[in-house]
Amino acid sequence: MIKVFTNRKDFDHYRNSLESKSVGLVPTMGNLHKGHISLIEQSVADNDVTIVTIFVNPKQFGPTEDFDKYPRTLDDDLAKISAVALLIVATKDIVVYAPRTNDGIYPEGFSTNISISGVTSKLEGAIRTTHFDGVSTVVYRLFAITKPHIAYFGQKDFQQCLVIKKMVKDLDLPFKIKVMPIIRNSEGLALSSRNQYLSESERVEAMKLPTTLQKIEKLIKTKQDYKSFIAENLQDKRWDYLEVLDAENLETPGDKTHDYVVIAAYRLGTTRLLDNIVVTVKG
Amino acid sequence: MIKVFTNRKDFDHYRNSLESKSVGLVPTMGNLHKGHISLIEQSVADNDVTIVTIFVNPKQFGPTEDFDKYPRTLDDDLAKISAVALLIVATKDIVVYAPRTNDGIYPEGFSTNISISGVTSKLEGAIRTTHFDGVSTVVYRLFAITKPHIAYFGQKDFQQCLVIKKMVKDLDLPFKIKVMPIIRNSEGLALSSRNQYLSESERVEAMKLPTTLQKIEKLIKTKQDYKSFIAENLQDKRWDYLEVLDAENLETPGDKTHDYVVIAAYRLGTTRLLDNIVVTVKG
Numbered sequence: 001m002i003k004v005f006t007n008r009k010d011f012d013h014y015r016n017s018l019e020s021k022s023v024g025l026v027p028t029m030g031n032l033h034k035g036h037i038s039l040i041e042q043s044v045a046d047n048d049v050t051i052v053t054i055f056v057n058p059k060q061f062g063p064t065e066d067f068d069k070y071p072r073t074l075d076d077d078l079a080k081i082s083a084v085a086l087l088i089v090a091t092k093d094i095v096v097y098a099p100r101t102n103d104g105i106y107p108e109g110f111s112t113n114i115s116i117s118g119v120t121s122k123l124e125g126a127i128r129t130t131h132f133d134g135v136s137t138v139v140y141r142l143f144a145i146t147k148p149h150i151a152y153f154g155q156k157d158f159q160q161c162l163v164i165k166k167m168v169k170d171l172d173l174p175f176k177i178k179v180m181p182i183i184r185n186s187e188g189l190a191l192s193s194r195n196q197y198l199s200e201s202e203r204v205e206a207m208k209l210p211t212t213l214q215k216i217e218k219l220i221k222t223k224q225d226y227k228s229f230i231a232e233n234l235q236d237k238r239w240d241y242l243e244v245l246d247a248e249n250l251e252t253p254g255d256k257t258h259d260y261v262v263i264a265a266y267r268l269g270t271t272r273l274l275d276n277i278v279v280t281v282k283g
Numbered sequence: 284m285i286k287v288f289t290n291r292k293d294f295d296h297y298r299n300s301l302e303s304k305s306v307g308l309v310p311t312m313g314n315l316h317k318g319h320i321s322l323i324e325q326s327v328a329d330n331d332v333t334i335v336t337i338f339v340n341p342k343q344f345g346p347t348e349d350f351d352k353y354p355r356t357l358d359d360d361l362a363k364i365s366a367v368a369l370l371i372v373a374t375k376d377i378v379v380y381a382p383r384t385n386d387g388i389y390p391e392g393f394s395t396n397i398s399i400s401g402v403t404s405k406l407e408g409a410i411r412t413t414h415f416d417g418v419s420t421v422v423y424r425l426f427a428i429t430k431p432h433i434a435y436f437g438q439k440d441f442q443q444c445l446v447i448k449k450m451v452k453d454l455d456l457p458f459k460i461k462v463m464p465i466i467r468n469s470e471g472l473a474l475s476s477r478n479q480y481l482s483e484s485e486r487v488e489a490m491k492l493p494t495t496l497q498k499i500e501k502l503i504k505t506k507q508d509y510k511s512f513i514a515e516n517l518q519d520k521r522w523d524y525l526e527v528l529d530a531e532n533l534e535t536p537g538d539k540t541h542d543y544v545v546i547a548a549y550r551l552g553t554t555r556l557l558d559n560i561v562v563t564v565k566g
Contacts, residue, residue, distance in 0.1 A: 170395035
């Protein structure tokens with residue numbers, strides 16, 4: 001059985017009752033898929049209590065983005081979390097905090113913005129200029145409310161993970177961040193809530209994204225020229241970006257780079273798909 | 284005897300050794316006067332340990348402002364704090380954290396900005412557009428490093444006090460903020476590090492600031508028309524602003540206003556003097 005809270009007061013009361021139990025946080029916008037489930041399972045393995053938050057955060061959507069049409073599927077989400085909860089030992093708990101309104105997350109008259117510069121300046125940050133401010137600010141609020149020991153994020157949102165790690169470092173937040181691997185379908189497409197927007201033919205075209213990243217991964221590993229391969233690929237105007245960067249800081253790779261990230265956004269109709277692969281090169 | 288730390292590691296070691304002792308924070312940019320001393324004395328009265336930070340924060344100065352010429356008077360400051368320490372009971376401590384470089388406050392590669400909107404949009408915030416971002420961000424860092432139970436600020440920087448209280452609320456920071464009254468010289472001029480920039484004749488002209496505020500205070504208390512008095516006064520172009528606002532939120536006073544703030548900035552040569560009076564009107 002899972003506990004579900006929709007009210008801040010009730011949730012706070014519950015959180016305060018946990019005392020010294022270890023707490024993991026899995027922040028989500030709902031519409032859960034196996035990627036989210038893998039975060040929940042890792043948190044259950046690591047902690048006494050796992051808090052899954054479900055909140056579609058208006059602040060991280062731009063004015064022309066899909067906030068209104070973002071899928072809200074609370075009943076389905078609770079069923080999926082309950083299925084996980086059935087399989088865990090009796091000493092562990094999974095609770096869901098799914099506030100129905102913004103005041104479940106933001107205090108009355110909230111007017112603070114937390115903005116990380118540098119790592120937000122390119123890729124998603126260059127295209128969605130206020131997105132990461134919305135992300136860092138809501139994640140701060142989720143941390144403040146749930147007070148986790150460890151928070152779990154998916155590598156699929158690679159730049160988001162760097163932004164959150166930077167915020168945690170810059171603000172001395174007492175939380176550990178664990179980044180979990182991308183979960184893919186049997187063909188290799190990274191799972192995403194946005195995949196359901198794809199038509200049958202777009203699903204086929206979408207395979208261009210993981211296959212291109214894999215090819216670049218191979219070129220890096222075998223020390224072949226990936227730059228001209230990327231330049232050729234960028235003739236296809238559906239790439240919003242397709243880049244190889246230093247995975248630590250998203251700078252142009254240099255002599256000190258050991259971990260590369262091959263990272264891309266690919267547009268199919270009005271749907272933007274994200275994917276990335278981290279490549280570690282030794283010596 | 285006071286303890287003085289200039290190195291982050293040494294200070295952290297000391298802070299961790301305090302365990303459950305109650306800690307008060309008095310954040311300053313040095314160049315201490317009796318206004319600062321009153322904050323230190325209140326903190327000593329309230330807490331086991333008082334931490335005075337001395338750090339001239341570059342982030343809160345605009346590009347054309349007086350960061351370089353801001354007076355650094357560490358020896359004098361330590362002498363003044365020592366004089367206070369001589370008079371306190373042996374169970375109480377005063378320590379000074381005065382880092383010599385920015386990395387004593389900001390972690391390496393720091394790139395986070397904390398910005399409060401609303402209350403920062405007028406008065407000082409309208410004139411010094413990045414000032415309050417610098418203030419809220421450095422105060423956050425000072426909180427993170429010193430982990431106080433109570434932090435002390437002077438009412439002279441009235442808008443700054445509102446900004447910090449808003450940040451503490453919005454970010455659920457576990458610190459209490461105490462705002463202490465303005466300390467004035469025998470003529471009534473609010474003490475400020477910037478007063479020393481004034482020439483003899485400017486010191487005389489500066490009295491226009493507190494006397495005007497007092498007159499407006501009287502007009503409010505006796506329910507007379509203060510608006511035309513302000514309008515007349517604003518003929519004098521040395522006022523950067525001279526306003527009566529709701530002291531809770533700096534909005535235009537309305538039916539719900541009980542506490543008014545009469546608040547002004549007055550320019551004498553290149554020096555800007557700030558002052559304010561809070562007026563409570565009953566019924």
